[in-house]
């Protein structure tokens with residue numbers, strides 16, 4: 001998968017790349033999709049995954065925000081997350097429940 005990077009105004013040593021972020025509410029299957037930009041990791045050859053798999057966005061208290069929810073419950077498993085390439089929509093990363 002080939003990623004196009006762009007300069008990061010806040011950290012000049014860490015470029016950014018666009019990614020499609022999908023979050024699914026497992027309870028009813030509602031899907032939220034947005035185009036966002038994230039830190040690019042040369043070592044990983046794509047978006048840096050720590051933030052999504054172990055960092056802030058591994059937690060339901062952040063994943064629930066696009067659905068207008070604010071329970072601040074630090075649980076895991078209420079939401080599934082997927083990162084897609086912005087042009088090809090190939091799946092780069094996913095966790096949780098997807099078909």
Ligand SMILES: [Zn+2]
Pocket residue numbers: 059060061062072073074075
């Ligand atoms: Zn949390």
